[in-house]
Amino acid sequence: MTLRSYLVSSLMLSLVSVSAMASSVEVLHWWTAGGEAKAADVFRSYWQALGNEWQDSAISGGGGQSAMTVLKSRALSGTPPEAAHLKGSELQEWAGLGFLRNLDEAARLGNWDNVLPEFVQHSVQYKGHYVAVPIGIHRVNWLWVNPKVLKRYHLSPPESWPQLLTIAKRLKQEGITPLAIGDDQWQLSILFEAIVLGEGGSDFYRRAFIRLDQTALQSETMEHQLELFHQLRDYIADDYGDTKWNQATHMLIEGSAAMQLMGDWVKGELTAASVVPGKDILCLPAPGTAGKFSYNLDSFAMFNVQSPSKQQAQLQLVNMIMTSDFQHAFNRVKGSIPVLRNQTLTDFDQCAQNSAQQLQLAIDQQQLVPSMAEGMANSSNVKQAIGDVLVSYFNDPKGNAKQAAHQLARAILSAQR
Secondary structure (H helix, E strand, O other), rough: HHHHHHHHHHHHHHHHHOOOOOOOEEEEEEOOHHHHHHHHHHHHHHHHOOOEEEEEEEOOOOHHOOOOOOOOHHHOEEEEEEEEEHHHHHHHHHHHHHEEEOOOOHHHHHHHHHOOOOOHHOEEEEOEEEOEEEEEEEEEEEEEEOOOHHHHOOOOOOOOOHHHHHHHHHHHHHHEEEOOOOOHHHHHHHHHHHHHHHHHHHHHHHHHOOOHHHHHHOOOHHHHHHHHHHHHHEEEEEOHHOOOOOHHHHHHHOOOEEEEEEOOOOOHHHHOOOOEEEOOOEEEEEOOOOOOEEEEEEEEEEEEEHHHHHHHHHHHHHHHOOOHHHHHHHHHHHOOOOOOOOOOOOOHHHHHHHHHHHHHHHHHHOHHHHHHOOOOOHHHHHHHHHHHHHHHHHHOOOOOOOHHHHHHHHHHHHHOO
């Protein structure tokens, strides 16, 4: 059986409510790195296997900032794409401006309230209405480790941030870059949020990054976490400012770096390089975050369009994304886990299976938190304010943690106005 016939037969039953006429959609996304691009290829192949046309608007740039700039320009000129990769606070903001199509009917017919975890439902709703279709769940608080590098120097993976600093000091003495990272705002924000979650715990994390509690933001606990964050600048590459996240992953693969703190989209780069996640490169909870889960949820919003054929194409795309077969195929390549409940992941890699187990454990034990760095916790203005302070502080050789804590609190307060 050919790929085309297999996909058509496996998906058609779930799409019987939508006309079988060929449809065309323009899809805006920023999945352009090697592993992400392969996941985008899966997305496109499923759509085309239904006899439809895919118009690809792939905007390069980690974190999606460039894509959001393009999307704003398109929307304001009255020519938005039919579908766009939107999530978290940006999704809420676009919905609030009235640009997004209501998907309540598709959700009702697809029984989304029962097949999606509660936190996923809330993430793709605005004022109780579905405004996007979820496509995959990422765990952000992962530490990726090259075990061969550590073994060479008789070192074990760190379970705490003080241990990581000790290991990093030894590796630096041996000429190995301890931590692969760039100074992209979102990369540094991911690193800092992992420190806050690991050192402060879920309750402090919520106070600081969800409730934006001024006392927590200026506390000694926050100062300690900022000090630790700043100490790590001694253990990164000298030219880290030019390092993109996927380049950092390849430093890890090649063994020129020992560790990377990044979400599980890293696995897309690993598998694209024929590296086995969980074996060749270890996936471990970020130090101090065992049992905790900082999540990022990818989703696609459908922009309001006037054409009935385009509206029909949007519904067909939404329904396709919510099929078990598509969820399975796409997330295996993307590095994420399916959004649907009770999915069998026996043929997923060990890291994905562990992620699914940790997700359920975190839900049961109230250790699930939205990623600040990925825009799941607060408005885009607050996310930007936090990132600006972190970049400035991290890059300042004389950075003062107490001053940085006050700057962080003031920046967040200003961003809320």
